[in-house]
Amino acid sequence: MSEYSVIGKPTTNVDGAAKVTGEAVYTFDMTLPNMLYGRLLRSPHPHARIISIDTSEAEKLPGVKAVITGKDTPGGKYGLWRRFRELTDQEVLATTKVRFIGDPVAAVAAISEEISEKALDLINVEYEPLPAVFEPMEAIKDDAPVIHEDFPNNINNTRHIEWGNVDDAFKKADYVREDRFNLLSQHPAPMEVHSSVASYDKGSGRLTVWSSTQSPYFLQLGLADALKMREGNIRVIKPHVGGGFGNKNSTMPDSVNAAVLSMKTGRPVKIVFNREEEFTTTEHRTAMHLAIKIGLKKDGTIMAKEAKIITDGGAYTGLGATTLYLAGTYLTFPYKTPNYRYDGVRTYTNKMWASSVRSFGATPAVYASETQMDRAAHDLGIDPIEIRRKNAMTSGYEAPGQYKLESCGLLQCIDKVEERVKEKWTDLSKDEGVGITAFAYMCGGIFNWIDTPYAFSGAMVKINVDGTVDLFTQAADIGQGTNTVSVMICAEELGIGIEDIRLHPADTATTLTDLGAWASRETMMNGNAVKAAAGEAKKILIEVARIKLGENIVYDLEVKDKRIYLALRPERGFSYYDIVKDAIKRNDGEPIIGIGHYTPHGKGMVSPAFAFGSMGVRVKVDRETGQVEVKDIITAHDCGQIINPLGARGQVEGSIQLGLGWGLCEDLPTDNGMILNPSFVDYKLFRTRDMPQIELYDVPTYDPEGPYGAKESAEGTVAPTSPAVANAIYNAVGVEFDGNVLKPEKVLKALKEKEAQ
Amino acid sequence: MANTNYRCPCCRKISSNHHDLARHFLGQTDKKHKDWLKTQRLSYAQLITWQVTEFGNKGYDTLAEVLEKEAPKVE
Numbered sequence: 001m002s003e004y005s006v007i008g009k010p011t012t013n014v015d016g017a018a019k020v021t022g023e024a025v026y027t028f029d030m031t032l033p034n035m036l037y038g039r040l041l042r043s044p045h046p047h048a049r050i051i052s053i054d055t056s057e058a059e060k061l062p063g064v065k066a067v068i069t070g071k072d073t074p075g076g077k078y079g080l081w082r083r084f085r086e087l088t089d090q091e092v093l094a095t096t097k098v099r100f101i102g103d104p105v106a107a108v109a110a111i112s113e114e115i116s117e118k119a120l121d122l123i124n125v126e127y128e129p130l131p132a133v134f135e136p137m138e139a140i141k142d143d144a145p146v147i148h149e150d151f152p153n154n155i156n157n158t159r160h161i162e163w164g165n166v167d168d169a170f171k172k173a174d175y176v177r178e179d180r181f182n183l184l185s186q187h188p189a190p191m192e193v194h195s196s197v198a199s200y201d202k203g204s205g206r207l208t209v210w211s212s213t214q215s216p217y218f219l220q221l222g223l224a225d226a227l228k229m230r231e232g233n234i235r236v237i238k239p240h241v242g243g244g245f246g247n248k249n250s251t252m253p254d255s256v257n258a259a260v261l262s263m264k265t266g267r268p269v270k271i272v273f274n275r276e277e278e279f280t281t282t283e284h285r286t287a288m289h290l291a292i293k294i295g296l297k298k299d300g301t302i303m304a305k306e307a308k309i310i311t312d313g314g315a316y317t318g319l320g321a322t323t324l325y326l327a328g329t330y331l332t333f334p335y336k337t338p339n340y341r342y343d344g345v346r347t348y349t350n351k352m353w354a355s356s357v358r359s360f361g362a363t364p365a366v367y368a369s370e371t372q373m374d375r376a377a378h379d380l381g382i383d384p385i386e387i388r389r390k391n392a393m394t395s396g397y398e399a400p401g402q403y404k405l406e407s408c409g410l411l412q413c414i415d416k417v418e419e420r421v422k423e424k425w426t427d428l429s430k431d432e433g434v435g436i437t438a439f440a441y442m443c444g445g446i447f448n449w450i451d452t453p454y455a456f457s458g459a460m461v462k463i464n465v466d467g468t469v470d471l472f473t474q475a476a477d478i479g480q481g482t483n484t485v486s487v488m489i490c491a492e493e494l495g496i497g498i499e500d501i502r503l504h505p506a507d508t509a510t511t512l513t514d515l516g517a518w519a520s521r522e523t524m525m526n527g528n529a530v531k532a533a534a535g536e537a538k539k540i541l542i543e544v545a546r547i548k549l550g551e552n553i554v555y556d557l558e559v560k561d562k563r564i565y566l567a568l569r570p571e572r573g574f575s576y577y578d579i580v581k582d583a584i585k586r587n588d589g590e591p592i593i594g595i596g597h598y599t600p601h602g603k604g605m606v607s608p609a610f611a612f613g614s615m616g617v618r619v620k621v622d623r624e625t626g627q628v629e630v631k632d633i634i635t636a637h638d639c640g641q642i643i644n645p646l647g648a649r650g651q652v653e654g655s656i657q658l659g660l661g662w663g664l665c666e667d668l669p670t671d672n673g674m675i676l677n678p679s680f681v682d683y684k685l686f687r688t689r690d691m692p693q694i695e696l697y698d699v700p701t702y703d704p705e706g707p708y709g710a711k712e713s714a715e716g717t718v719a720p721t722s723p724a725v726a727n728a729i730y731n732a733v734g735v736e737f738d739g740n741v742l743k744p745e746k747v748l749k750a751l752k753e754k755e756a757q
Numbered sequence: 758m759a760n761t762n763y764r765c766p767c768c769r770k771i772s773s774n775h776h777d778l779a780r781h782f783l784g785q786t787d788k789k790h791k792d793w794l795k796t797q798r799l800s801y802a803q804l805i806t807w808q809v810t811e812f813g814n815k816g817y818d819t820l821a822e823v824l825e826k827e828a829p830k831v832e
Contacts, residue, residue, distance in 0.1 A: 085785070137810075142802045153802045155786045167813070178812065293812050308809045343816075345809045 005561055006204070006492040007708055010646040013484045014498060016478070017645050024240040024450040027195040027212045028272060035197070038252055038261050038271040041106040041123050042281065043098035045419035045672030046350035047132035047145060050097055050125065053106060057122040063115035066123055069106045070095030071693050073260050074254060076253055079317050080218060080223040085452040086150060087317045089177070092226050092256045097130070099315035100352050101673050102281035104253045109261040110267045113476050123352055128678030132350035134673055136289065139347040147315065147348040148348055152346040157321040158366065158640045159278065161328050162308025163400040164339030169304035175380055179372045181292075183364035184740045186662045187310075188357045188694050189685060192242025193278040199268040200256035208235045209261070211255050214244040214476050215516020218450060220508045222251025227259060230303040234430045235566040238506035244478040246356035247283040248316045283355035284668060286323045286346075287312040290368045300387040304339035307331045311354065313346040318355030319518070320346050322449065326361025326442075326519075326606075330368050330719070333362075334398060334406075334410050334440040334612055335391035336604075340399070350673050356518060358658055359718035361440060367663075367740055370437040370723035374730065379675040385418045386728070388438045388614070401606040407703035407711070409638030412576030414438060416636035416697045417614040424634065424695075431621045432631070433732025436725040439613045440599035441716025444521025446600050455548065455597035456521075457529040458512025461490060461537045463592035465584050467562075467577045469494065471533075473505045474514035475526035481647035482522040486530050489707055493534035494541075495559035512595070520712030524608060524642060525598050527707035532596025540592050544583040545574055600705070609703045610668060611711040613637040617692075617724035621733045626748030628664060628729060633721075640711035645698070652696055655717035661686035665739045762831040763824060767793050771831055778828055779821040781810065797823050 008236020012195050018024040055067040070093040072588065079088035094103050104121050110116040117584045131145040138144055139154040147154050170176055195213040207229065213219045215237040224231040241248070254271040262270040273282065288311040295303040309327055326343035357363075378388040392411050398404040425434055444456070460472040472489050477483040483503055491498045514526050540558045545564040549557075549572070556567040583592055600608035615635040633656060642648050665684040669676045677683045679741060702709035722740055730736050735750040762771050763778045767790045772778035782790055783804060791801045799820065808816030 137806075140802050140805055142800055150788065151786055152788055154790050155801075155805060155807070157786065158784050158785065158805070160780050287808075291810065291812070308812065310809050343808045345805055465801050654806075 003219065004492055006488050006498065008641065008642045008645065010482060011488060011498065011644050013481055014487050015483055015501065019240065026192050026240045026242050027197060028192050028242065030197050030210055030270065032197060032199060033560050034270040035270055036109040036111060036261065036265060037113040037116050038107055038109045038258055039101060039119045040104040040115065040257060042697065043094070043103040044077050044102050044268055045098055045127055045129050047147065048098050048127035049130060049131040050094060050105060051128055052126045053126040055106060058108060058119040061115065061122060062117045062577060063111040064108060064119045065111065066261050067106065067119065067266065068108045068260055068264060069093055072264065074226070074228040075086070075728045076226045076228045077366060077461065078207060078222045080250055080319055081317055081449045082221065083319055083449045087321060088225060090146060091318050092260060100350055102502055103315065103353055104257065107257040107261055108693060109265055132673060134351060136310045136349060137348040139349050140345070147350060153349060155345055156317055156348050157324055157346040159324050159328055159342065159344040161342040161402070162340065162353055164458065165392045166304050166306055166339045166341040169339040170295045173303040174298040176293065176295045177372070177376055177379070178291065178293045179368065179375065180367045182289045183288050183290055183367060184739060185287040185354060185668045186357060186666045187279055187668055187683065188245030189683065190243030190372050193275060194248065194252055194254045194282055195272040195660065196258045197268055197270045198255065198262040200259065200262040200266065202339065204264050206233045206235070207259055208237065209255055209259060210237045210239055210534060212237055212248060214242050214248040214478050214518060216474055216476065216508050216514050218249060218508050218516055219251050219255060221450065223256060223259060226251065226256045233751045237507040238476055240480040244517065245358040245519065246360055248478070249356055249516065250283060252282065265526065275680065276678045279683065280477065280675045281352055282351060283318050285357035285363065285662070286320055286354035287367065288364055291367050292372055292377060294372055296376055296380065298380065299388050300337055300377065300382045300390050302337055304690050305332060305337050306341045309344040311344070311346045312346055314351045314353030315348065316353040319360065320351050320353060320355050321449065323356060323361045327365045329606055329616060330362040330365035330404065334393050336397055338392055340404035347548065350672060359441065359715040362719040364663060366439055366719035366721045370720060371726050371736070374727045376735065384436045385414060388436065388690055389414050393440070395615065401605065403606045406609060406705060407640060407701040408612055409699040409701040410438060412699045413612055413614040413636035413638055414690045416423050417634055420634045424484050429620070431732050433619055433622060433728040433730065435727030435731060437727065439716055439720035439725040440473065440610045440612045441712055442451070442519055443524035443609040443611065443712040444607055445519045446603060446605060446607060449516065450633050452513065452515070456511040456543045456599045457514040457525040458597045459526065459529040459533040460512060461533040461594040463537050463580055467580050469496065469501045470500060470504060471530065472511045473526055473530060474506055474508065474511040475522045476506055476517040478517050480651060481644060482517060482526065484647060485643045486526060489527050489530045491535045492507060493531050494538055496562055520714040520716070523710050525712060525713060528598035529596045531707040532598065533594045536594030536596060537592050540583055540654035541579050544586060547578050548574060548582065548619050574638040592717050602704065607689055608705045609711050611637065611639045611713065611716050613716060613720065615724045616718045619725055619728040619732060620699040621747065626744035626751065628725065630660060630725060631690040632693040634695045635717060636699050637717065638699040638701050640701050640703045640706050641709035641712035642698055642713065643710050649696055652712045652717045653694055655715050656694060656721050657686055657691060659718040659721025660725070663725045663740050664742050763828040764831050766828050775825040775828065776817060776823045779817040781823065782820060783816060794826050797827065799823065
């Protein structure tokens with residue numbers, strides 16, 4: 001029987017009823033009194049100098065209240081990489097030149113969205129088109145057009161990681177192979193498009209912004225930089241968010257332009273992107289050229305790895321520089337790699353910029369390393385499960401100067417997948433194949449490129465006299481269930497029910513800083529902060545109970561099921577409610593308040609902990625059409641102590657859906673920098689009816705860094721899905737690929753080429 | 758015996774050997790570092806291209822050779 005009363009129990013989301021009944025309010029739904037509607041005029045050129053902008057006709061249109069261009073903005077540049085100011089490269093509106101099709105050059109606020117849209121047609125912009133560059137290998141050449149004048153050769157960022165003696169290890173290896181991949185982008189396509197409402201109070205000089213964001217704090221900082229305001233004068237509130245998947249980490253033109261228009265008009269302004277804007281002007285997964293070399297002993301033991309990556313960054317930085325680092329990091333996971341060298345470069349190109357998308361960095365890296373692992377196993381005559389087991393990371397493993405593992409249940413995951421694959425898929429039909437992968441994923445990032453002096457996460461708990469609890473946290477629930485996890489952890493720590501807790505989420509004016517929902521950090525980082533805050537409040541209750549029990553009582557007290565009692569004699573104790581009342585009386589009437597913080601310390605360069613897993617996929621390939629049918633998936637996942645099994649399962653299924661989309665059907669083709677399929681008609685998502693059956697097994701571990709031992713379960717399973725499919729296709733029909741998006745035409749072409757050999 | 762360290766000719770960065778200094782140098786994306794390479798008849802684009810497209814350390818090694826001669830030494 002579980003020692004826990006709340007965590008580990010399947011729990012429906014605390015905001016689930018509001019969402020399914022339509023009562024939940026998203027930024028998209030918001031209306032404020034006297035509100036105006038903003039729209040953005042965007043560049044039709046991938047690269048051009050702005051000669052002039054004439055807004056006079058637009059200003060005359062009845063209903064238009066403000067028209068702004070770059071010269072009307074405060075002139076601040078903004079971006080996530082604030083520690084390196086040269087990488088904060090976005091402007092509110094382009095002032096001198098545009099760098100991709102869709103770069104905003106003017107904005108309008110009017111009494112209706114339709115009037116704003118009409119006004120855009122009346123703005124006359126004269127451009128001088130400039131030569132543009134779209135391919136990263138072209139962009140770094142000396143004669144390439146320069147996109148940002150301070151970045152010659154269009155090199156936005158470089159990365160080097162190295163440990164051991166790589167060259168020596170390759171010389172000693174029995175088997176060495178090199179593989180090159182061209183890995184394509186993906187748009188996360190959240191249901192709710194980018195949306196913001198800004199309201200500026202001219203009297204106080206304070207700004208309030210409601211936004212569909214993954215990080216209220218990042219947005220607060222982005223707005224402060226862009227508008228040259230003190231961040232304390234900016235309040236960001238995150239209502240319910242209809243999905244983010246990584247593309248709502250950055251401050252984007254919706255919020256900053258709504259703010260400037262509100263400052264100009266003195267009225268609230270709302271900007272909502274349409275679906276075409278969402279596809280063409282919001283962040284998507286980073287495409288890259290990736291070369292990887294591996295050296296192994298005859299028995300399959302990894303001796304060395306080397307990898308080279310050049311990413312197609314697009315016009316601005318976003319979180320792309322982090323993607324470059326993480327891709328280099330994930331190329332070694334989840335295997336012990338004694339010698340490793342990685343070089344990566346991120347280039348500016350004249351396209352919408354690439355940044356973070358769920359499982360960022362890991363998805364292309366794991367595709368390359370896991371397909372290569374199968375190829376090496378095949379060449380060496382080793383079972384693909386066995387080669388993974390032989391090299392699997394284990395607890396205590398350390399990559400010098402990078403990270404050290406505490407918990408690691410990878411071997412148990414591999415064992416479970418092997419057991420079920422051998423039990424279940426005994427009789428494969430013609431053109432069916434099974435692919436195996438293994439993976440790991442971080443539990444939040446340790447890096448502080450945002451340059452915050454605050455703790456990475458904070459939380460506050462207030463216990464009221466009736467025993468109810470107000471929990472204040474800035475953690476960003478974007479649909480992944482963080483609100484529920486926060487409440488469950490708070491309830492467990494205080495020994496009460498989730499119904500006793502009122503959550504006050506994601507408002508920078510009332511909550512302590514949290515860096516937001518990215519890299520699967522909220523359960524680890526906010527969970528620890530909430531646990532610490534509840535723990536502080538609990539200490540006050542325990543102290544009062546101890547006094548009531550008598551001065552000579554030194555035994556441990558427990559708080560559980562709304563009672564506070566002696567751990568060894570549960571019958572001796574008090575009602576939680578009575579102790580709360582006593583504690584408030586004894587404290588001169590002050591409510592009981594606990595504050596908690598979390599920042600990882602002494603955990604290396606990457607993450608405080610890593611989740612692990614393994615996956616088996618069964619596919620059937622239609623040789624006539626090239627269609628790949630994913631029949632079913634078996635996956636085992638070590639995510640530490642699971643807080644909410646229902647939520648964890650949902651996250652794994654969602655991750656697999658995104659991974660299958662990236663692997664099989666989702667891409668963003670461009671022509672001269674223009675995305676050609678910016679609608680749900682033309683962008684083929686992997687939909688519910690395409691989803692296979694999924695067998696999910698949890699491998700329980702305990703990570704001492706996580707709250708109650710918890711790790712991530714939000715995005716790790718994206719990455720292993722597509723290489724498992726690719727490995728299964730190879731095992732089914734014998735063709736292999738140097739990239740993702742294995743559409744029927746690509747598979748068919750590969751089959752025909754194989755037949756022709 | 759004191760170790761010989763190398764000072765970046767473009768900024769104050771001190772590295773314990775010329776290979777580490779080469780890694781620092783190619784990690785800088787600013788014009789100042791790139792212009793210094795031109796004075797040595799090296800192309801930043803070429804060095805980076807070698808480093809991120811070819812296995813091995815050709816980009817760093819090429820630059821490290823130059824830095825060993827040209828970078829100020831610090832005891």
